[in-house]
Amino acid sequence: MTDAASPTTARTTETGPSGPSVAAVLAVLLTGTFIAQFDFFVVNVAAPTLEADLGAGATALELVVGGYAFALASGMITGGRLGDLYGHRRLFTLGMAGFGLASLLCGIATSPGQLIAARLFQGLTAAVLAPQVLATITATFAPAQRARAFAAYGVTAGIGSIAGQLLGGLLLDADVAGLGWRVVFLVNVPLCAVVALLAPRVLPKAQPGGRTGIDPVGAAGISAALALLLVPLALGHSSGWPLWTWLSLAGGLVLGALTLWWERALGARGGSPVLDLTLFHGSSFRAGLIASAAFYIYFGSFIFTLTLLLQGGLALSPVRAGLAFTPMGVAYMVTSMAGKRLTARYGMNALIAGAAVTAVGLLALLLEVRSAGADTEVALICGCLCLVGLGNGVVLPSLIGAALLRVPPRQAGMASGALTTAQQFASSAGIAAVGAVFFAVAGDRPPGAGYPDAMVAASAVCLVMVLVVMGMMVVFRRIAAQEAGSS
Secondary structure (H helix, E strand, O other), rough: OOOOHHHHHHHHHHHHOOOOOHHHHHHHHHHHHHHHHHHHHHHHHHHHHHHHHHHHHHHHOOOOHHHHHHHHHHHHHHHHHHHHHHHHHHHHHHHHHHHHHHHHHHHHOOOOHHHHHHHHHHHHHHHHHHHHHHHHHHOOOOHHHHHHHHHHHHHHHHHHHHHHHHHHHHHHHHOHHHHHHHHHHHHHHHHHHHHHHHHHHHHHOOEEEEEEOOHHHHHHHHHHHHHHHHHHHHHHHOOOOOOHHHHHHHHHHHHHHHHHHHHHHHOOOOOOOOOHHHHHHOHHHHHHHHHHHHHHHHHHHHHHHHHHHHHHHHOOHHHHHHHHHHHHHHHHHHHHHHHHHHHHOOHHHHHHHHHHHHHHHHHHHHHHHHHHHHHOOOOHHHHHHHHHHHHHHHHHHHHHHHHOOOOOHHHHHHHHHHHHHHHHHHHHHHHHHHHHHHHHHHOOOOOOOOOOHHHHHHHHHHHHHHHHHHHHHHHHHHHHHHHHHHO
């Protein structure tokens, strides 16, 4: 194997992928992005039927939802590093085939335990698949193609999240072939099979890294530390935060610190760490990582708590609750397609303005639910969501591109793994933490009665996270001005 910075790879990066068209490459890659995001959110809609059909209790449901999330987050950095070492196309194909198998196992599960195990497997396969998307774009696309590809990635990630609510509700309502909740998993199987067959023929064959092998201590340490942090966050509320949850959180922090020390020491003596800490020396990557984490804390928890309000507080069916997200999805698509032009013309000011529009939408929703409570009009919620979607569409695609813009191709998989890990961990932690705030405010009132007050509290936390994103956009603007002055 040749080094990632070899002439072959450099030439590919300057001209873009050869062979199949850029559109075909993106279609295959972004299918992976869509399906990973779709399955993160679709289980929220299926939760009531899972409870009725499988007899899944509250803890089992949280593990079905959260198990996928923490398996995905804990394996992402290792998945990205494996792509750097053995080829992004190979890992994408393996991940897609594994995801299809895991989806089949989810769809035929006959007990909560089987479904939880299959969801953990599904999350791990997604951790192999997902980092290769951004890594392939970073390592093999020409600079002029990258901005458009990153924008398309952001559009797809957002649509996948909304589709999990909308299409999930429609599939459940249609009760295809009497499959009930199983259809939300089984629908993945033929799609994964087709994409796994196409990937080796369509995706570019970027040269893998020259150093073979992977750092087992770093891979195991990072995965275990993230799992120790995410499991108590997912289960703490429903179990009453017993002693083991606090010990697990403390253990995760200690193990994470020790693992980072090991990674630094390994890199200093010329080894091949699974996470090269020199990656974080870049100001734009650090700022992008923080901004992405804040955005996903807000976005994941907002979708989760709003679904609870719509179905539990306002008594909407899964289909009607899913349809309520449609204006946000449409608005997101419109501004995300125009976002590249807005950013090219106005720079970081466009992203700051987009975050401000999102903040206005959240504030409007907060005030409306606070004043009307359970009598809140769904049409007014849709109007607020439209503003939220307009702002999100400007921010997210450009935010991803800005974070990875100056990452060298040889670190593309690692950087993509770190970024997507931050996103997924933040989304999982946000759902757990903001969900805990939601249920604490709802209290012991009858089911759904306290949900409007709980949504007000959750929206306030989400608003703070969006303000953090705005602050990091100001930092980005300062970095860009400094780099322009020194060039």
